[in-house]
Amino acid sequence: MRAKAIFLDFYGTLVHEDDDILPPIYEQIRTSSAIPCEAAEIGQYWWRTLSGLFSVSYGDRFKAQRELGLQSLRMTMEHFRSEYSAEKLIGQQFEHWIKPELYKDTLPFLSTFRHLPIYILSNIDTADIAAAAVFHGIEVTDIVTSEDVRAYKPRPELFLEGMKRCGLKPSEIVHIGDSYTSDVGGASRLGIQTIWLNRLHKRQPQGTEPDYICHDLKAAEQWLLQSEKYEAG
Helix, strand or coil: CCCCEEEECCECCCECCCCCCHHHHHHHHHHHECCCCCHHHHHHHHHHHHHHHHHHCCHHHCCCHHHHHHHHHHHHHHHCCECCCHHHHHHHHHHHHHCCCECCCHHHHHHHCCCCCEEEEECCCHHHHHHHHHHHCCCCCEEEEHHHHCCCCCCCHHHHHHHHHHCCCHHHEEEEECCHHHHHHHHHCCCCEEEEECCCCCCCCCCCCCCEEECCHHHHHHHHHHHHHHHHC
């Protein structure tokens, strides 16, 4: 079905994730760790810890991502017995969130579909994504954040709020994102069409099959335009 609105993830979809700045943080923890470990182990432990906090952070128990990021980093450093300052280390990540690198295909994609309502749905704090959008001149119909709905994807709250704001049925919307779990899984469970934007050429996990898989927004753009032509014809 032709999409009447587009939902977009932000980090990893329109702008770069923090993959480039995280390895040096892992290495600083490793060099100060009281137990032998590899930098990759630290990254994996931190992500598992943060993911666990995300899953229980909703409703009255909701905490902003900056708070969860710092909490999970402290837990990681305690586990590896590192003496570094968690507050100092995570400042590098916070800086990235407000000034991330922009993908070259982002602004052309947004320009192509300026005739459609476009909503950004992001697991990030409102002030951070607002700053990042201004920094890169990203203009969309609206931005919905985890803070707005007090929940994180793949829970349904972000998608439901997006549908409420655009006033459309799930089958009339396509969601594009890089996370197979949060974006493809979360949107698909509500009947929203999905495009898995696999920029890093990861192996496809098991789970709900997206409607389309691509490696950049140019390919997503072509698929959507072809769908529009098909419906028009």
